[in-house]
Amino acid sequence: MSEGEAVATTIVVLARERAEEILEDARRRAEEILEDARRQAREIIEMRRKKAEAEAKEEAARKRSAAEVKARKIVMEAEKECLEEFRRRVLEEIRLVVERRHERYDYREVLRALIGEGLRAMRGRASKVYVLCRREDRGIVEEIISGIRDVEVILDEASVPIMGGVILRNEDDTVRYYNTLEGRVERILEEKASELMRELIGR
Template identity: 25%
Template sequence: MAAGVKKIVSTILSEAESRAEEIIKDAEKKKDKIIKEGKEKAKKVKEETLRRLKKEGKMKYRQIISNAKIKARRSELKTREKLIEKSFKIAENKLKEMASKHSEKYKQALINLIERSITEIGGGELQLHLNSRDTEFIKDQIEDISNKVSEKIGKNVKLELGEEINTIGGVIVRTKDGSIEVNNTLEARLSRLKKVLRPEVADILFK
């Protein structure tokens, strides 16, 4: 009986040892597999992270360059606009100087502006609104201007001096009832011409 018990114990121990060895070997295999998978996963994460950071870096670089270009373009346009406005301001000052000196060139230009305004309205009873200096000059020219334009357009033209206005030069012509007005002051003409001349001025300045 003792021998049988010994055999049983021996067999159990032998199986236990064998089973333990199998478990250990299996654990070793799993350990190696887990370590290998862990390394591969870590490598993959590292590569993906590097790719992502590289991509983000490129995007950020492009964004910085794009923003810099936009900023530079805005600055350039702002500088151009200042130069264009400066050109118009110089032109305005020259007109002021010409008008204040009441040169023959300005006087003729003023008469032309009045005649053009009357023609645009189509004649009739009209009022001329000028600054005080031009009013003094034009009051002696009214009859000649009326006759000249009347003959030109084939309609009766009757002119009278209206209320004086604050302007560097030029004229506002209104119908007597105030329903129609043509503003040909130098300021108004310069303002209108800005839109037309701006591209030409820009072309001259930045060609």
């Protein structure tokens, strides 16, 4: 696992408490809706038993079904909120890494790992590899690539408005490999959403 992935993965612990609060509130509201629907169903059945018991049961079933749909929607929205909270926490942690204020991760080493991974991905696809990064990272990136000997690596003249990380391209820019930190977060969320939800809320 690269340093970049490790940053995102460790935030699961930080997001779990908030996720549990969100889900607990959603489940409580969903249960209240279901209980209210059950009470209304009982009242409807009792009121109309003598007049039209079959009709009353049908109406009660419709109310229960509507309540279940609403309850499911609340839980789904809560799960979405959990993922958004997770994304926010991860991006905040990444910001601390990039600003070199994180207790556990050295941004220079994160960049070194991201560049190395990108070069492996570009192997056989480019004789020269150009590296794009934030304007603030140009000095660090230039120092890192100066020590690479097995392939010609050049710091691109252009800078890119990213949160952190790098983008690699070939000489004519027909092949690109995106290894930005925010891009990795989005990939993790997209590829492992179900797994993250299980980690966050035990489902």
